[in-house]
Amino acid sequence: MKITTQSLCGTMVKEIAAISGENVAKCYQCGKCTAACPVNMAMDILPHQVLRFLQLGLVEAVLNCNTIWICASCFTCAGRCPRGVDLPGVMEALRAILLRKRGFSRFKAGDMPRVLNKGMPEQGIVSGFRKYTK
Amino acid sequence: MPVNLKLQSFEPLIIAFCCNWCSYAGGDLAGTSRMTYPANVRVIRVPCSSRVSSNFILRAFQRGADGVVVAGCHPGDCHYTSGNYFARRRFLLLQRFLEFLGMEPERFQVHWISASEGNRFAAVMTETTDKIRALGPNRKLRDTR
Amino acid sequence: MRRIGVFICWCGTNIANTVNIEGVTEAAGKMPSVIYADNYKYMCSEIGQSMIKEAIIKEKLDRVVVAACSPRMHELTFFKTAAAAGLNPYLVEIANIREHCSWVHKDKQEATGKAIALIRTAVAKAARNKELWATQIPVECRALVIGGGIGGIQAALDIADAGFEVDLVERTPSIGGRMAQLDKTFPTLDCSACILTPKMVEVASHHNITLYTFSEVEKVDGFVGNFEATIRKKARSIDLEKCTGCGICWEKCPSRVKSEFDEALVMRKAVYVPFPQAVPNVPVIDRASCRRFTREKCGICRKACPAGAVNYDQEDEVLQKKYGAIVVATGFDILDLDDFGEFSYGKHPDVLTSLEFERLVNSSGPTGGRLLRPSDQSPPKNVVFIQCVGSRDKSRGKPYCSKICCMYSAKHAILLREKYPEAQAYVFYIDIRTAGKDFEEFHRRAVEEYGALYLKGSVGKVFPDGDKLLVKGVDSLSGHAVEIEADMVVLAAAIKAKSDAPQLARLLGISTDTHSFFTEAHPKLRPVEAHTAGIFLAGACQGPKDIPETVSQASGAAAKAIILLSKDNLLSNPCVSEVNESLCTGCLSCIKVCPYGAVAEKTIEEKIHGKALKRRVAEVNEALCQGCGSCTVSCRPGAVNLKGFTNEQIMAEVDAICL
Amino acid sequence: MKQLSEILKEVAFGSLSSGEAEMVIGWQKGPFWWQSFPAFITDPGGTGSLIWDPFSVSNLSKYLLKEVPEKKIALFLKGCDALGFNQMLRDGRVDREKVLLFGIPCDGLVDPARVEAAGLSKGLLQVKKEQEELIFYYKKGQRKAPARDFYYAKCLSCRYPNPVIYDQMLGEAVPCQPVERFADVSKLETTPLEERFSYWSRHFSRCIRCFACRNVCPACSCRECIFDLAEPRWLGKANELSETQFYHITRAYHVAGRCVDCGECARICPVGIPLAELNRKFIKDINELYGEYDAGADLDKEAPLLTFKTDDPDVSSGS
Structure with a gap:
């Protein structure tokens, strides 16, 4: 892997910073976010690694992981981060880039009946759409 | 009196040479912490384990000690930098020599006890007393007059 | 026949609860040489101490045994009590019947028996105690600081500010050390030179500081309070008094060599000041690269110097000076x-x-x-x-x-x-x-x-x-x-560590660790003192350190030196080794085991068969001896003895404790 | 050996007559075949009585302590004596400048007890060594036997037959073929504790405390021995086993790390206590624990009890 000034400060990196309003350099890789995450077992890249990859400018690796979709935006990580990094905000920024810029949808309206759970509140359904689709 | 009865009532005399800075202070700490150990142990205070001459140890056995303990600072912690390093050589050789002459090795022991190890001081003294009580009275280097 | 008094303390109930005080007092009264035995509730109290004092005077006691708490607790108290009654304090022995008896044993009969044994032991030792006197060692009120980096500068300034003369010896042509090479300092990013140079100037102008740059310590003899150092002032080839620091000499100098100060990134001249803010701002001629000295040609700088300060014939000067304390700050x-x-x-x-x-x-x-x-x-x-x-x-x-x-x-x-x-x-x-x-x-x-x-x-x-x-x-x-x-x-x-740190350590008689850093006397409690009394450590010569740490350690070392120098006399611990010359065979094993270099060889003259013959024996320097007694055990004939813990005393203790 | 005896006389004569030495210490024949006494000769004319024979066992260097140290003395040293001399030198007991050393290579000396045990002593007048053989001379005739069969035990395990210090070496170096010296110590180490104790008690109880073992020892060179001191009185005078034990333990302990293993103590003991085994126990332990050390030979190494390493083996605490 080659690291250059360009890869470190590419447009995507700047964009993620602009959307999330977060400086990923604040993270010192203690791993508290991952340790606190209730759904970390389902992620292919752990939350702290998401930040590390961004620090190294490896945006594509992060955009291709399932982690940003598994993230439930529960904010446990942000609540416990000793550096005050808004990791859910970063995750949201990553999703936003995929959804808005690249027209990616995590699922379509047709998938709804399959994943619909009887006990799921309507609010959940709505926010799920907002979170996962264009 | 049957022999085994006599043995049961045997209480050994144990002389402990303790260096002033670590082991004697460790003994003091055992006291201030109200630990207990057998009254068979009697302490002679010396500045350093390197002040303990083989002559004192042999003399103690001669005069009736059933066990002798030399206690000093842990190697590396000597108040006088290197005294216990010399003591370690002197006493290891002496211990092996006494054993060579037929003395039970338990009767002459060396322990490193720091000033903070009151519990260790009490434990060492208790264990030593038990061991020597089990060995029975020392007659080997003793003045039989 | 001795007149020994035994004083047994109840320590309230601390001793009295497990030890039969009356029984012990009675038994003590019957011990050999004991002519007086008494007990009191708190022996260390005013009243208890008065009891001892009165008995010493009334009963003409010549030895005192106090059976009480640990000697580590109140030995000094009872030493003072005895001294107040006119008895030499070293005639007092303590039997520890609290920490080593009443507090650790439950059975009253056993504890009482042991208390009697411990008192008997103390009595036996006391009978062989001798009067000991702490000797007075005069202190030379001047300090030597080796190394002119920030550590040495700080130590020198602190000692000088306390009113003592300081000689600061620096090997290179200027003080300043590593800190002078730095640009900014963390974590404040203030400019290194801006905070260092004023201190360098202060050193140069301080009325209590004598600066020896381009000088080295060659030899150190003596001991705490009385060191004698040999300092070589290397020939600078420039007259310190005449030079105005105008710089014409190095402008004209034709020889160029790599600059040590600039880490060999640029060249300097053969006549040079290492850096513009150097103190003293007087160049030296590096004779190894000067054409005048290597090829006996040239002489440009002498011709150019308007002050006539260049002197090719200058020679090394060797000084002998006495110091009470030494601070070592030689850096890394x-x-x-x-x-x-x-x-x-x-x-x-x-x-x-x-x-x-x-x-x-x-x-x-x-x-x-x-x-x-x-x-x-x-x-x-x-x-x-x-x-x-x-x-x-x-x-x-x-x-x-x-x-x-x-x-x-x-x-x-x-x-x-x-x-x-x-x-x-x-x-x-x-x-x-x-x-x-x-x-x-x-x-x-x-x-x-x-x-x-x-x-x-x-x-x-x-x-x-x-x-x-x-x-x-x-x-x-x-x-x-x-x-x-x-x-x-x-x-x-x-x-x-400096590559020649081991040599300096040998010269000073201090120790180094496996990496050649100087070893402190205790890693926690005596971090600025070397093992050898009177020598103190500052800065990275003792281990890697940053500037704030170096400065604090330097001030710590200075404080220790000031404590030492502020005394007119040092009182030595009288419990030190002594040599019985008539028994000494001169094998000098004692020198090998002494951690303080306190034993030395000396030659004495003796008359044998009417002839005066010379013979070597060991001699203990009481100022250096710390009283561990390792030498006494290395001495086969028992010629070396430790005062306060003599062979006779310990033997008597062994005999008495085994009874 | 006859030849060496002649050389010895010559150098003794030479050093006395040239004034190089004021006294020569050598050996002289006594009235019996097994007696070779130390001789102190100041007159060059007296050097003719000097000998070197299979019984020249005494280590002459110990006599230097008795002589006025100002005098320049010439003496003869065998391999074992040289080690002892070096130890005395290290202890500062002799002045190297004041002695002239003649080294004698020696492959072993004869133990009269072995001659007697072999039944050869009756009517024996003289014993001579020729090459590897001893010749026993009687009124009528003579007998021959291999010399090594009659050597002292200490000579059979000798590792330094050629002196390690000398000013002049007399004769050719002899080969060194020592037998294992720690065999007896190792054997004793493995016997049961009580058996070992009774073994040593049996020996110690025969000790008459003549102190010959101390007096002959080149490592026992104190001006005044602690056993002779009145105060503190370390050793009582009574015939009491514990006192004897105290003496022997302390004697061996005092030479630990200093004993050159010359075996003189065991040889001299009138009651046959195997004293060398005590010394060798220390030597063996020191070698095992702190590295090989040969007192008297390893001059560049510090004596093992006067130095330490921070990672030395610990004293087992008996637990």
């Missing part, structure tokens, strides 16, 4: 990187040590503070900093942490960005250690505000690649091997 070197070929240091001009980088960013450095690559004088864009080069490296370097590299690397990353806002710093690290006030915040600033990319991991190789350097390393956090095309690579070479 950095590790030679010959064994670390993978970094291409020495093979590519743009691979630098941190100290060289420091000179390159320094405004008085070779580039005037414009950070430029040595290869092509262009500003670097990507700079890779590699930490732990030789530190924490058991196989090729030093196993210890050099302590300052994390911080100065963060500083360098910041300085780089300040000079070139577009430049990128990469820092390879193993761990980041920022234990210090405002250190962690400083490091985070380098990361968050100055954008330094920290990569946890090592660098495997630096390849010169055209005019660039290809750095192959790893980021173990992401698990990626990384490659960086760098314009400059800066190596945080490990700190090591």
